[in-house]
Amino acid sequence: MGKRYYIRFGGIPKNEQSIMWSSQNEIIGKEPGVSVYDALYLDDEKGNWHWHLVIPTPITESTIDTMVSLITYQHRQVFLVEGQYVGRGSGNEPCIRNVEIVENITDQFRLVR
16 A cells, blocks of 8 residues: 555644644634544546545535635635644544645635636
């Protein structure tokens, strides 16, 4: 099995723990590590390879709202990362520690209008 890669929206917290937020935008806790999404490297059938994120299942309205917010409103940088898997976050997303940024892939996640 090869290396496992993830997609991270935003920088890496210094303590390597993402924050859990309530629907009222209040801090309610910390995740076991840095929240990320699983990543797949796929061909678009035109010879162009791109990183794609895997949405955690079960898919919830909160998961979709978070993803839309990260891409559309917060304009965060997007990074391809690797690290040690330490568990699942409150949105069933993977959480990792010992995070290494492999590449800035923000241009692959620009909102097309």
